[in-house]
Amino acid sequence: NADAEIKTDIITLTRYLTEAQHDLGSYATGDFTLLCHALQFSFKSIAYYIRRATLINLIGLAGSANSTGDDQKKLDVIGNDIFINAMRGCGKVKVLVSEEEDEAIIFPGNGKYAVVCDPIDGSSNLDAGVSVGTIFGIFKLDDGATGKAEDVLLPGTELVASGFTMYGASANLVLTMKGGNVNGFTLDNALGEFILTHPDMKMPKSRSIYSVNEGNSLYWTEGCKAYFESIKYPAEAGAKPYSARYIGSMVADAYRTLCYGGIFAYPADKKSPKGKLRILYECAPMAMVMENAGGLAITSDRQRMLDLVPEHIHDRSGIFMGSYNEVMKAKEILDKLDSK
Numbered sequence: 001n002a003d004a005e006i007k008t009d010i011i012t013l014t015r016y017l018t019e020a021q022h023d024l025g026s027y028a029t030g031d032f033t034l035l036c037h038a039l040q041f042s043f044k045s046i047a048y049y050i051r052r053a054t055l056i057n058l059i060g061l062a063g064s065a066n067s068t069g070d071d072q073k074k075l076d077v078i079g080n081d082i083f084i085n086a087m088r089g090c091g092k093v094k095v096l097v098s099e100e101e102d103e104a105i106i107f108p109g110n111g112k113y114a115v116v117c118d119p120i121d122g123s124s125n126l127d128a129g130v131s132v133g134t135i136f137g138i139f140k141l142d143d144g145a146t147g148k149a150e151d152v153l154l155p156g157t158e159l160v161a162s163g164f165t166m167y168g169a170s171a172n173l174v175l176t177m178k179g180g181n182v183n184g185f186t187l188d189n190a191l192g193e194f195i196l197t198h199p200d201m202k203m204p205k206s207r208s209i210y211s212v213n214e215g216n217s218l219y220w221t222e223g224c225k226a227y228f229e230s231i232k233y234p235a236e237a238g239a240k241p242y243s244a245r246y247i248g249s250m251v252a253d254a255y256r257t258l259c260y261g262g263i264f265a266y267p268a269d270k271k272s273p274k275g276k277l278r279i280l281y282e283c284a285p286m287a288m289v290m291e292n293a294g295g296l297a298i299t300s301d302r303q304r305m306l307d308l309v310p311e312h313i314h315d316r317s318g319i320f321m322g323s324y325n326e327v328m329k330a331k332e333i334l335d336k337l338d339s340k
């Protein structure tokens, strides 16, 4: 209504980082803030291309092929290039691991941070208009680090920050710092600013929503089968079955789980013995968000996801994450029926 109060005290991501730098003391130095500004720029750029992807890819709008007729780059290549250039450009990153790059990228200079990312997670869903996103994690390198892939073979507990963007109806950024809470920002396209819209996001401890690809149930372990049976056919008298919600894009399933609660799982199974999702730039960053929002994240053999150390930069893991009580319920049944 006309006299609705116009908010004039807007917290942008830039302002949040400045204030967080003050609160987070030691590692949130100016370098960290400049690195986050470069991250922010890459999210804005990727959001722009995603919004136009259909037009560019499907009707060859100007820019989809240059004068020499080069093929229009697939969006995940564009996203990857934007991300790499933004991380190189800020001068604060020494090591960059991307889902799109077989090897770690080592930048010249004396950047103090390592970044792990999946520039466009879920890109196979793009043509169907399903939300995709960027998942990222930031490590502070040890003083003696010389800049090599091994510098990021660390447990997720070492992450100083992590989060993801979901490019949906609007571009939503979820950001959490080590030992901090979870904050959600929405990109205001008119201002070109991420605005704090979801301060201190907390998941309910319980919520009867489960999110898993049931098309894999043929390959599930006995424990996994028993757990999902127990929430679909509850034994307790009068108990209602859980609702199934599976989008097939991790950032979208994670964002819904963060907003509503419930459990998301991509279990290791007979088809994918190590699971499908990557530890460094899918499971660990998401696990840190879930834990800082009051939830849990465990591997298929029920280890804390954030304690898992990858042997190689593209290693995978099974994952169960979401509301505290929901993950504990799954753990209880898996512990009983599956081996460690």
Ligand code: P6P
Binding pocket: 121, 122, 123, 124, 213, 248, 249, 250, 251, 253, 276
């Ligand atoms: P499936 C998308 O390809 C992705 O990497 C994640 O975003 C998503 O959670 C998962 O794979 C979906 O895998 O086997 O269910 O299609």
